[in-house]
Amino acid sequence: MEIVDFGGLDPACHADAARILRDALAHLSSAYNAPGEAEAEVALRCADGDWLGFAALEGEQLAGWIGAIRIYSHGWEIHPLVVAPDNQRRGIGSALLAALEARARSEGVLTLFLGSDDDYGGTTLFGRDLWPDAVSHVAATEATAHGHALTFYRRHGYKIVGLLPDVNGAGRPDILLAKRLVEPTTSRSSP
Ligand SMILES: CC(C)(COP(=O)(O)OP(=O)(O)OC[C@H]1O[C@@H](n2cnc3c(N)ncnc32)[C@H](O)[C@@H]1OP(=O)(O)O)[C@@H](O)C(=O)NCCC(=O)NCCS
Structure with missing residues (x-):
């Protein structure tokens, strides 16, 4: 498994990111279930200059992704963190979170929240x-x-x-x- 910058992903991966968002959160009634909703969320994050993210790749396949919004001068909001259901509980979420925490520390963030x-x-x-x-x-x-x-x-x-x-x-x-x-x-x- 490899953790890479979300911004450097091939745009073709964005459809996979939307599918993972929809599938991982399907148990929530507040999930991205409406047609096009998950795709719109991915597009919104990618266009947001205050958002950054990381992706977990298994070979060429996207297995999960994490993002954060730079909301405060020293506090970022994690949004979202999702791992594809068939890849959960294999350490991928932990690796994504560690990458985000390291990046946040390096930019002087004191508090991560969600x-x-x-x-x-x-x-x-x-x-x-x-x-x-x-x-x-x-x-x-x-x-x-x-x-x-x-x-x-x-x-x-x-x-x-x-x-x-x-x-x-x-x-x-x-x-x-x-x-x-x-x-x-x-x-x-x-x-
Ligand atoms: C939560 C999530 C990101 C964790 O990623 P992951 O790759 O599955 O987690 P890891 O393998 O790194 O860590 C596994 C540990 O986290 C905890 N854990 C992860 N998912 C859990 C769940 N659904 N219920 C209870 N504990 C869970 C357990 O302690 C687990 O250890 P165990 O397998 O030894 O019991 C992932 O399960 C996911 O995408 N869930 C659905 C979406 C979601 O809820 N996202 C967070 C919204 S705020």
């Missing part, structure tokens, strides 16, 4: 009324047997930093995750 929806029951937050104190539900949040990308991101050091209740419909939240990329330097005071 929103990960649960509109299908992948976490213990699904179906619950998270108001009035949404943040109080964070500590006890776990993935269910359906599985959720939350498990993947936690494994890579991301923490839940917020919840957006009901944004995909009642009881269907978006889960906000973030990771500190650069530890602060510790200063020692002289005795």
